[in-house]
Amino acid sequence: MKRRGILYCILLLTLSLTILLLPATPVQSAASPQQVLLLYDSLAKGTFKDGNVTELQRLLAAYSTKVTLRSLDQYEQGMLKNYSRVIMVRNEADILITNKSYIEDWEHYQGQYLHIGYNPPANLTKALQLTTDVIYDGSAELEIGQFSGIQAKVQDMPYIVASQAVKSYGQLSFAEEGLQAPYAVSKGNDTYAPYFEQGNVSTLGMAYVLKDWLHITAAPKMYLAIKEIYPFSDLQLLAETGERLYQLGIPFLASVRPVFSNTDYPAMQRYLVAMKSVQSSNGSILVNAPVVMPTISSSDHTLKGKMNDFINLLAENGLGPLGVGAEMHWSYDKEYSEAGMSFFDSVVLYPDEQIDYMEQSDTSKSFPSSLYSVPLEFLQALPTSNKVIPQLPMNTVITVDMPEDERQLEEMLQSLERNWVSFADYKQEEHQVVTDQNTISSLDGMISINGQPLSLDYTPETVDSDYRYTEEQQKSFTRLFNIQNQFFIVVIMISLLLFGGLLMIGYRLYRRKFLK
CATH class of the missing domain: 3.40.50.880 (Class I glutamine amidotransferase (GATase) domain)
Known part of the structure; x- marks a missing residue:
């Protein structure tokens, strides 16, 4: 037994020296961007x-x-x-x-x-x-x-x-x-x-x-995204759009605008219900960057807290957002990239429409998952020998605006059917969203919130519109004023009766005097 123990010690010492003498190999994270x-x-x-x-x-x-x-x-x-x-x-x-x-x-x-x-x-x-x-x-x-x-x-x-x-x-x-x-x-x-x-x-x-x-070897994928979704959009049409795409076997992303106030109003509750319907129709939720006014003060640093609260609100209501959509210049702004985009490791960068930097940077923020966006018209302009559209060399998202009516919905669906595109399911890839309270992640089609799988099944629900939008103010002396009002009404009625009686008496006296 003593010899065996000595042998074990010698073997352990030899392994330790071997490890120490091996040249150190720097560890580079797989997620480290070029x-x-x-x-x-x-x-x-x-x-x-x-x-x-x-x-x-x-x-x-x-x-x-x-x-x-x-x-x-x-x-x-x-x-x-x-x-x-x-x-x-x-x-x-x-x-x-x-x-x-x-x-x-x-x-x-x-x-x-x-x-x-x-x-x-x-x-x-x-x-x-x-x-x-x-x-x-x-x-x-x-x-x-x-x-x-x-x-x-x-x-x-x-x-x-x-x-x-x-x-x-x-x-x-x-x-x-x-x-x-x-x-x-x-x-x-x-x-x-x-x-x-x-x-x-x-x-x-x-x-x-x-x-x-750049030595990119990963096979590219193509996605479909519906943009310009607001709480005041036609939410019934949004739900129908999701259902129709589901019937066609097309997974999609819904790029929803965030809401930072009045989140307990029925309009907001209907917005959340519509998003649940979209999520159950094989749609993935993408939080679109909020509209920022050009006159925003450089001292206003409330964006991070507002985005954090909105993501938490979605998670509390059974919704699992997987990425953020923003115009490209957001990734070159220190405030916007940190306050608005740092919760996400996945992004869709849209072309710039109006550039309003808050704190411009010459170095971009990069994301492990980043999609190049093009409108549906781009696909239609590509010449092909058959209906099948080849994959673009980079991960791409085809964007369409939220239909405004049934006619636009039909036109969009017909365009997608005419172009045979193999759209990928966003939630099949690895995405993670982290706030102060929740960690939302996806992999292989499964979305989880804080490690708990999120059920994508959804039973339609209605939102009660009977809502008191302003709190009833506390009332003082209400009883006294009611009694006072009733007293004055009685006094006025008695006065009117007396005045009417005096008129009748005066009329009769004047009539008798006139007849004499």
Whole structure:
């Protein structure tokens, strides 16, 4: 027994020394986002390239990337060495790089580099053996991935004449010029895409380039979301919409606007009932960012508490929200991203309609699950050889506004039926929402609140509209005033009777006197 104990001690000591002597391996969280430095020479305001930097931010967000955005003029010494991936957007052919800090740092940069637009740097041109030219006015047709025949009008468009790249992405055809060229090329750490605009074929081309450049291997999915849902929407029509989609076998997201006050009113209770109906129709609840007034004070920091209370209200009523929907600039605002979005690890970023920063940041907040949103009309514009719409390279959500009447509902359903799209179920993926009182999560189609599975079955219920909207004020001397009122009524009636009697007596006396 003593020998066995000594052997055990020797074995344990040997294992301990082995572990201590092994080189330490840094642990990197699987959820740690990739970081990209996005530089640009100009935002090209008022030109056909206006908005391409913003569109690039949206595409990077769809790949769960954390982005730091800087103009070349704002570049600071040493920034390049902090990023293993850098994107440069050159929108102007005649703008020279004069920032000495960038020029010095660029000479030593060894990371992954993606150049978009004019004037690729000399070392990239040499590495790719690159030759370019410009089409000043014409039309281009893109073929990439499973898509072909996508056309767009182009102006001042640089394109690749020749290169010794290892890999090329897609093919651009210029029928008028009789030319063909790859959309983008890459070799080693260098990637070049000469052309990128917002809202045309190049957006799809850039999505494929970024997926490969960021080494994204996960299979993309497509979702359907209904937007613009408010407490004063036609909630019966909302419930019918959910039921009709359920009958068609289409899972969907309902992007609901939050309510921060009067949550005990019947209107709010009906809103919650409608959301339960949606949830039972294989719909997933998405909390849409609230409408923020442009004049909001920078000292108003109540958003976080309001969002926290609204999520808790949903959880208390058997509703499990799984993500947040917001315009893209929210992820670049310190206050909005923290106060409005930090409860969620999943987001749908919509295109910006009105940008109102409260505390703007040059670095975005990233999310493990982030969907690139496009309207239903985008699907309808894609040319296909059959009814089946191929998957886009990134996780995408097709958005439709809440129908206003039966006619719009029928039109929406017919559009979805015409385009054979395989929509995914949002709650099949992993999502988590955390407040001060509740942890809401989903996985494999099961939603749980604080570890307890949430039943998605729902029995329709009605809300009592007999509600006292203002509290009855406390009344003093009510009895006294009632007695007083009754007394004055009696006095007035007696006075009227006496006055009437005097009139009758006076009339008779006057009549007798007149007859005599």
